[in-house]
Amino acid sequence: MDTFLSLLRHRRSIRQYTSEPVSAEDIKALCQAALMSPAGKRLNPWEFIVVTDHEKLNAMSQCRTYGSQMLEQAPLGIVICADSHKSDTWMFDSAITAENIMLCAADLSLGSCWVQVYGREHEDPTGHFTTAEAWVRHLLNIPDNISVVCVISIGHPNEQRKDYDIDKLPYDKIHQEHW
Numbered sequence: 001m002d003t004f005l006s007l008l009r010h011r012r013s014i015r016q017y018t019s020e021p022v023s024a025e026d027i028k029a030l031c032q033a034a035l036m037s038p039a040g041k042r043l044n045p046w047e048f049i050v051v052t053d054h055e056k057l058n059a060m061s062q063c064r065t066y067g068s069q070m071l072e073q074a075p076l077g078i079v080i081c082a083d084s085h086k087s088d089t090w091m092f093d094s095a096i097t098a099e100n101i102m103l104c105a106a107d108l109s110l111g112s113c114w115v116q117v118y119g120r121e122h123e124d125p126t127g128h129f130t131t132a133e134a135w136v137r138h139l140l141n142i143p144d145n146i147s148v149v150c151v152i153s154i155g156h157p158n159e160q161r162k163d164y165d166i167d168k169l170p171y172d173k174i175h176q177e178h179w
């Protein structure tokens with residue numbers, strides 16, 4: 001990507017992936033992008049779980065009825081967790097790491113999509129896991145004091161999305177000097 005704005009234009013949510021694995025080198029770069037995220041008071045409340053195991057990704061795809069199915073095909077999922085007791089900006093901090101990962105993925109010609117976990121329900125006929133968070137927590141052995149924010153699904157794109165059109169951005173959302 002030649003400029004940062006063209007990277008931003010190009011990054012779209014990609015939900016279909018080829019079966020090609022994400023290389024170890026690319027996984028390292030994605031983790032580095034996450035770890036270079038700014039965080040309130042530099043408390044870095046986040047933790048990440050890199051998942052490449054197909055069975056686990058498949059099980060994670062079932063954390064919600066809708067909106068998480070792309071994890072089934074994805075060769076990689078990065079679970080973003082945070083210690084909410086460590087910092088009152090844990091959710092903002094986590095969101096920034098998610099964006100850093102997704103932008104890094106776009107720069108590496110990978111596709112990615114945010115799968116929301118925090119605050120989402122899990123439909124379980126047995127009633128054992130009522131939230132998506134509880135489902136992912138159980139699956140990946142995440143301690144109770146750690147919140148699960150989202151999973152970023154990542155892979156080589158198997159769909160094409162249009163870049164953002166710079167002339168069609170909702171410029172009316174930008175206010176000058178006052179509302």
Ligand SMILES: Cc1cc2nc3c(=O)[nH]c(=O)nc-3n(C[C@H](O)[C@H](O)[C@H](O)COP(=O)(O)O)c2cc1C
Binds near residue numbers: 012013
């Ligand atoms: C906080 C947040 C939660 C999201 N949750 C989901 C999700 O659970 N499943 C999904 O398919 N996409 C999810 N998305 C992706 C959005 O649908 C997507 O970013 C939006 O439609 C804009 O499209 P774009 O990413 O291609 O620019 C989420 C995005 C954000 C920022």
